[in-house]
Amino acid sequence: MTEGKALTIGDCVHRAARDFDVQGLASPRLDAEVLLAHILKVDRLYLYRNPEEPLTQEVASAFQSLTARRLRGEPVAYLLNRKEFWSLIFEVNEQVLIPRPDTECLVEEVLKVCSDAATGDLRILDLGTGSGAVGVALAWELRHAHVVATDISPGALNVARRNAGRHGVEQRMTFLAGDLFAPLSEKFDIIVSNPPYIRTTAFQALPPGVRGYEPAAALLAGPEGTVFHERIIAGCPEYLNEGGWLFLEIGPEQRQGVEALLAAAAIFEESHFRRDYAGLDRVAAAKRKQASWTR
Ligand SMILES: C[S@@+](CC[C@H](N)C(=O)[O-])C[C@H]1O[C@@H](n2cnc3c(N)ncnc32)[C@H](O)[C@@H]1O
Structure with a gap:
């Protein structure tokens, strides 16, 4: 994490998507967006409209913890505790x-x-x-x-x-x-x-x-x-x-x-x-x- 400068929505999505891609996950960008939108309680469109918005330390670390679980292979549905059917x-x-x-x-x-x-x-x-x-x-x-x-x-x-x-x-x-x-x-x-x-x-x-x-x-x-x-x-x-x-x-x-x-x-x-x-x-x-x- 950059010392003194808060990460933005865009930074977080970009970094997580890159890590997911390296790990070989099937939909890296989508997974990153869905997880961050879940933590922020917003829809994905909000992320596209507000890429420069800085994240609080609390949100950034919650996101980091979910991305770490996703990198270990845990399904997105379990991370969100929901699935549409x-x-x-x-x-x-x-x-x-x-x-x-x-x-x-x-x-x-x-x-x-x-x-x-x-x-x-x-x-x-x-x-x-x-x-x-x-x-x-x-x-x-x-x-x-x-x-x-x-x-x-x-x-x-x-x-x-x-x-x-x-x-x-x-x-x-x-x-x-x-x-x-x-x-x-x-x-x-x-x-x-x-x-x-x-x-x-x-x-x-x-x-x-x-x-x-x-x-x-x-x-x-x-x-x-x-x-x-x-x-x-x-x-x-x-x-x-x-x-x-x-x-x-x-x-x-x-x-x-x-x-x-x-x-x-x-x-x-x-x-x-x-x-x-x-x-x-x-x-x-x-x-x-x-x-x-x-x-
Ligand atoms: C393939 S899942 C289907 C779950 C759900 N119906 C669905 O379509 O998403 C099979 C389910 O059968 C349950 N199950 C496995 N053995 C069973 C048994 N002997 N008697 C009753 N349910 C069983 C499992 O716990 C699991 O919830």
Whole structure:
């Protein structure tokens, strides 16, 4: 730091962006701007309009501490304690997976079969809710739905509960800790899940920011990455209503395995796969058959 002369907004952004670039971070300038804007509680445009503004010592050292964490690989979302998903701001911390844009495809697929115009009591189950991203987005869109959200991690459920409160849907959500269906004793119209689906052998190849900071329990799912898909499909006879829908996020390499699991379950009358915006298979959807005695 220059002795006697306060650093300006422009100096700080420039130096941090240069350090991030040397470290090989993907979006060095953007990261630097987002972190400084966060500390100053301004938008990024403010930084462009006021590059000569001097920073107080307190702001400069807060920025230095965040840039040091970013240089060690910590994701920006954890540094800001928030991430946008479905145009809603979610609190995130190291107890929860950072919601990914691809997961919005899962929400879109559910909304294709559910109408907010329906006034019936639509019961939705979000298995492995994490930050609550999927369940809260669905409760926010479907004002007549009740969403039960489960997670094995009590820490994650605390975050999800706060996110439901933040978006005003907590009265239509229930949060239950436990292993997949274990805390449940009812059937649902919709079961949705973005379960862990990273193959054990693929873990080391994950970006350091994911491997080193995001919860391993939110990622790892056995040798094929389908352990959770298999268990969730196996639970459908007991927990999915006849005529109800199952939606699962998948990795592109899991389509074949999940397709086989859905067929072997022999309770679904139709199934299809949805690609994400990069053109990769991302969501499996399957409709449970009606009881044979219905017309
Ligand atoms: C891939 S993350 C998805 C989080 C969130 N639904 C999202 O889309 O951002 C998977 C979540 O499943 C939870 N989980 C892992 N094993 C579980 C289990 N046996 N039962 C319930 N939840 C589990 C993890 O704690 C994590 O929150």
